[in-house]
Each structure stands twice: as C-alpha cells, then as structure tokens.
Amino acid sequence: MRDRSKPPGVGAVIGWTALAAIAPGAAHLRAGWRRTGLAILCAYTVLLLALLWVGLTSDLAALAGQLIASSGLTGVTVVASLALGAAWFALIVHSFVVMNPGTLPSTGQAVAGGVAGMLAVAVLLPFGLVGQYVAASQSAVDDIFSAPSTPRPASSGGGEDDPWAGRNRVNILLLGGDADTHREGVRTDSINVASIDVKTGSTVLLSLPRNLENVRFVPGSPMAKRFPDGFRLPANPDGSREDLLFAVWEYADSHPEIFGGRKGQGTKTLIDTVGYTLGLKIDWYALVNMWGFARLIDAIGGVMLTVPQDVVFGKYNEGLVKAGTRKLRGADAMWFARSRTNSDDYTRMGRQRCVLGALLSQSDPATVLSRFNQVALATKELLRTDIPRPMLEHLVPLALKVKNAKVTSVQFVPPLINTGYPDWSKIRTVTAKALRTSAVTRRPLSATAAPSATPKATTTRTPRPGTSTAAKPDPTAPKGITEGCG
Structure with missing residues (x-):
C-alpha cells in the first residue's frame, strides 16, 4: 500500500531519484511502494553478488578472450548490455514518477524533471558505450582474424585441455x-x-x-631446390641486391612456377x-x-x-x-x-x-x-x-x-x-x-642451486697495469627491449 504522507519537496525528489541510480528501489521504498522497492533492491543485490562471485572465481582475461573469440557470445553481450541499459533508464524514470513530482510547483517540476532526465541518460550511456565497444571490437576481429582454423601447435605431452599441447x-x-x-x-x-x-x-x-644474404631454405622445399647454395640473384645495375631476406616473400609470390603453379606462396615460404x-x-x-x-x-x-x-x-x-x-x-x-x-x-x-x-x-x-x-x-x-x-x-x-x-x-x-x-x-x-x-x-629463487655451506678458497689476482677488470659484455646475451632507448 502506498504511503500517503506529505509529498516531498524538490530537493527530496531529486535526491531520492539520484539515489535510485546507485541503489535501485530506494525511491520506491520512500514513496511507499514497499513490495516493488524490496523486489528491485533484492534483484539488484543478487546481481551485484553474482558479478562479485564471477570476478573472484573466474579468470577475467580468459573471459575476455572467449568474448572476442566467439561472435555469438559477442552478439549476446551487445544485446544484454543494451537491454540492461534500457531497463536502468526506465527504472530512473519510474523512480522519478513514484516520487509524485506533480505535487511540486511548476518551477520545481521543471527543475526536478530536467535533473531526472539527465540522470536517466547518464545511466544509459555506460551500457551504450559497452555495446558500442563490443561491436567495434567484433568488427575489427572479423576483419583481421578471418583465416581458417589451423591445427594447434604440435603436441609434446599436453592434455586435451591444454591449448598449447604441452609446449612451453x-x-x-x-x-x-x-x-x-x-x-x-x-x-x-x-x-x-x-x-x-x-x-x-x-x-x-x-x-x-x-x-641478410645467402638465405638458406628448408631442405627439400621448392626454394631450396631452386637455390641449393642460398638465395642468390644477379645484382641490379646500380649494385643493389634483391636477393636479401626482406625480398623472400615477394620473390616467392612472383614465381609460382617454382611451386608447381601454386600462387600466393610468399607467406608460407618466409615463415618456413x-x-x-x-x-x-x-x-x-x-x-x-x-x-x-x-x-x-x-x-x-x-x-x-x-x-x-x-x-x-x-x-x-x-x-x-x-x-x-x-x-x-x-x-x-x-x-x-x-x-x-x-x-x-x-x-x-x-x-x-x-x-x-x-x-x-x-x-x-x-x-x-x-x-x-x-x-x-x-x-x-x-x-x-x-x-x-x-x-x-x-x-x-x-x-x-x-x-x-x-x-x-x-x-x-x-x-x-x-x-x-x-x-x-x-x-x-x-x-x-x-x-x-x-x-x-622466470624460475623462483628456490629453484636455483643453494650456495655451498663452506665457501671455497679464492685467489685474488692483481691486474696488469693498463688492463681493465670490468667484464666484457656478452654480445649473445638478450637485452631488455628498451635498453639503450634513453
């Protein structure tokens, strides 16, 4: 049964409507719509708990990957986001209505209605943006990842649930x-x-x-048969060369006769x-x-x-x-x-x-x-x-x-x-x-060998005059990707 107490003022109408944006059902409870308010508030609490449970128990990165990989799941996400946004919009509008703004003076009605309208649009925007972002990512993924499915990486002992088939x-x-x-x-x-x-x-x-010159090709491949001693072509008149690593893709694409007439072999040739x-x-x-x-x-x-x-x-x-x-x-x-x-x-x-x-x-x-x-x-x-x-x-x-x-x-x-x-x-x-x-x-410190309990005797040598004791850098050692970049 509705509460027929004194209607709230402009500030109360705006305040309770705003509160309903973050605590759905609050305005209904204030207006005396107790059953409706409690039902909305309980549903909202259940939704929050469900989201919290998903966040605590699920691999969010894996969920994101599943969303991007599945076009069907992406469509469901867009529809669900837009539907939830529309429902939230309607909830704000109804929360404003149950606060009985018609009892306010005309100026108060205009102010409260304007604020309620902005609130309704504000709660709708995030859901619309989510839908737009998901649709945009879907379009990009559709354009980029259009290659047919290929076998998974070669197995080296992984189980069926291991996408990398046991590889490190x-x-x-x-x-x-x-x-x-x-x-x-x-x-x-x-x-x-x-x-x-x-x-x-x-x-x-x-x-x-x-x-890179004299590039070697996979033994037995068509390019290896054509260039058994490495990728070598006559130099251009200006002395420049077209038989370097960067030209392998284009050369293979331009010479389908090497591959028995098959076209478009540049990609595979360079990969191999x-x-x-x-x-x-x-x-x-x-x-x-x-x-x-x-x-x-x-x-x-x-x-x-x-x-x-x-x-x-x-x-x-x-x-x-x-x-x-x-x-x-x-x-x-x-x-x-x-x-x-x-x-x-x-x-x-x-x-x-x-x-x-x-x-x-x-x-x-x-x-x-x-x-x-x-x-x-x-x-x-x-x-x-x-x-x-x-x-x-x-x-x-x-x-x-x-x-x-x-x-x-x-x-x-x-x-x-x-x-x-x-x-x-x-x-x-x-x-x-x-x-x-x-x-x-990447191994933890405990995986390394433990130091000896009794240190070994060491001999300190005095360097010759004019020599440096600093260790020379190892040119084969990997470097940080931004090392030397300032």
Missing part, C-alpha cells in the same frame, strides 16, 4: 611492411619473432636484419625460412602495415620517445625529427624508426625496437579504453595474420601476461653476425641460449 613457448613471426594494404606481394622491412613463454608471458624478441634460420617452429605470423602502425600510435595519443640525434627523412631530406625526449605523433615515430638517411639497417632495427617497446609499455588499458574506437579502426588497417579466431580465447590472456612480463631482445647484427656471410649454426645456438635464459629468469 609459442612463436609468432612479426613482420613490418610498407606496401599498400591491397598489395599481395610485400617487402618485409622488419622481421622479428616473438617467442613467448605460455606460463609467464616472458618473451624473447628475435630480430633478423632485412639485408625464418623458422629454419632460427631453429624454431613458427606457429603464426602477423604482418603489420607500417603506416597503419603510425595510425595506431596516433589513436593512443602518441608515444613518449627519446630521439638521440636529429633524424632526417624524405626523398629530398626535407623532413626532420628533432633530437630530444617528447611525445611523438605516429608519422614522426615511424620516420624515426624507418628513415634510412645517414643510417644503416642495424641502427634502424634499434630504433624500431625502441618504438615497439614504447608502444608496448605506454598502451595501458585506460588509454586504450578512452580511445577505443580510434584504436579499433587503426587496428583494422594495421594487421594481417593467419592466427585463427578460436585461438584468441587463449592468446588474449597470454598477451596480458606479456604486458606485465619481462621482454628481452636479440638482434642478429654485426658484430654478432656478419650479414653478408651469416653463421647459420651460430644464429640457432644464440637463439636457443636466449630462450634458455628467458626460461631460467
């Missing part, structure tokens, strides 16, 4: 190209493999130079070649359009970078990225990473590593959410990959681990490697060592 690491080939997005054959100016520990997210970024070079099994690849990468940097508002010295760029050296530490826009960040003027390929590789490290460390969740639509649009223009959509359920949680884990890098450049006459065995040995080091650094 997943290897993803990360390629950067500057070709138009509609061009199939592409020159891969940036060639990296991210080897990720599936338990901890610890990652080793293995960078191969674009100008890079894997063979490093001694790894590459699981998937992701090709990044470098200028799409610039748009992604703009979408998150730029990245803070240290430019050690002026970087000149452009066909006529008309562009300049000035030295200093500041936030760079996407175009300037890309020219900093890619300019060849007064730079060799190895310097460029180092600058690319710095840009990648800055993007990885500065793209925090709050920034991404605040610019979600721009990020989703930029990502659609950025990426091409053969990662099957069902694997996103497992890769999204793994990506969150990488965000908070240690990322090291190894660059196969001089003096470590002579790019003109590469030591292939050394490349594989250094790769294996870097992966072992990454695995050791």
